Amino acid sequence: MPSVGLRPSLPWRREHTESPDREGLEGRVLLSRPIPSTASSPSTAVEHPMENRLVLGRKGSGKTSLTRSLAPRWTRALLVDPFGEYADLCDAKVRTVPDLRDYLATTDGAWRVSYTTRNVREDFPVLCRCCMALGDCMLVVEETSQHCSAWRIGQEFLELVEYGRHALEEETGTAHPVGLVAMSRTPTEIHNIIRSQSWEMDCFALSEPAHLEWCAKVVSPEFALRVRDLDDSHYLSQNLVGARRPFEERVTDPAFRSRGYDGNRPTSGMSGAVV
Ligand SMILES: Nc1ncnc2c1ncn2[C@@H]1O[C@H](COP(=O)(O)OP(=O)(O)OP(=O)(O)O)[C@@H](O)[C@H]1O
Numbered sequence: 001m002p003s004v005g006l007r008p009s010l011p012w013r014r015e016h017t018e019s020p021d022r023e024g025l026e027g028r029v030l031l032s033r034p035i036p037s038t039a040s041s042p043s044t045a046v047e048h049p050m051e052n053r054l055v056l057g058r059k060g061s062g063k064t065s066l067t068r069s070l071a072p073r074w075t076r077a078l079l080v081d082p083f084g085e086y087a088d089l090c091d092a093k094v095r096t097v098p099d100l101r102d103y104l105a106t107t108d109g110a111w112r113v114s115y116t117t118r119n120v121r122e123d124f125p126v127l128c129r130c131c132m133a134l135g136d137c138m139l140v141v142e143e144t145s146q147h148c149s150a151w152r153i154g155q156e157f158l159e160l161v162e163y164g165r166h167a168l169e170e171e172t173g174t175a176h177p178v179g180l181v182a183m184s185r186t187p188t189e190i191h192n193i194i195r196s197q198s199w200e201m202d203c204f205a206l207s208e209p210a211h212l213e214w215c216a217k218v219v220s221p222e223f224a225l226r227v228r229d230l231d232d233s234h235y236l237s238q239n240l241v242g243a244r245r246p247f248e249e250r251v252t253d254p255a256f257r258s259r260g261y262d263g264n265r266p267t268s269g270m271s272g273a274v275v
């Protein structure tokens with residue numbers, strides 16, 4: 001039996017229709033069974049704010065806490081969560097691709113899943129394809145530098161970053177965008193395409209000179225100076241597209257503080273066993 005931990009269902013906002021046939025989509029091997037989806041019924045599409053966000057900051061500065069505070073707004077989200085830091089905000093925690101597939105087949109089209117495996121690198125391309133096939137969802141990536149480098153990015157991740165906004169339902173040609181939240185301690189070690197396709201950047205304290213130089217180039221020298229002196233849990237929020245508004249300093253909501261790594265143990269928010 002799959003090791004899927006469930007909690008009582010979250011207050012989903014919409015009813016969802018079942019997609020009778022997902023064959024032909026890129027994720028077909030993974031999603032070989034019919035799965036609930038909004039894709040065949042645009043009128044019932046899940047409402048979720050589309051995000052393309054980059055969250056940066058040195059170790060322990062507040063990245064996970066900020067992203068935790070965003071999670072409740074996503075009604076369809078796959079969180080690549082190697083240390084189980086989002087499990088209490090999700091309705092399922094899975095460790096393998098077959099478990100994910102099995103879990104998705106039980107949902108009504110709304111799902112927020114923590115993918116909690118320390119060796120997530122290997123599965124990551126499949127998770128990207130899964131999100132592209134499902135559409136109308138968010139992929140949230142802890143430790144983005146595990147899945148790309150400044151010089152290399154896998155095809156599946158690249159496609160999601162570049163074309164996620166245009167993910168299409170094959171049969172109807174309707175857009176079902178896939179958003180991304182990418183977190184990293186090291187802006188210089190993630191592929192530039194991720195930054196260039198981000199609409200928002202939230203930057204906690206950084207101290208490494210190369211990272212500060214990066215901030216100065218991407219935003220401004222003033223931004224880099226402020227980033228260097230930020231206290232933990234404080235971050236600068238900057239939009240990266242259109243006419244740039246001035247950056248704003250904000251503080252993470254203490255109600256969503258991360259509790260640190262749970263060592264892949266079941267968390268108190270989960271009622272089901274995770275073996
Ligand atoms: N607003 C806050 N007030 C007080 N403590 C906070 C606040 N936000 C976060 N923290 C605490 O700061 C610590 C680090 O936060 P968090 O885990 O979010 O950082 P991180 O940047 O994700 O770290 P890492 O790089 O190790 O993943 C945690 O113990 C968290 O509970």
Ligand SMILES: [Mg+2]
Nearest residue numbers: 063064065258
């Ligand atoms: Mg973290």
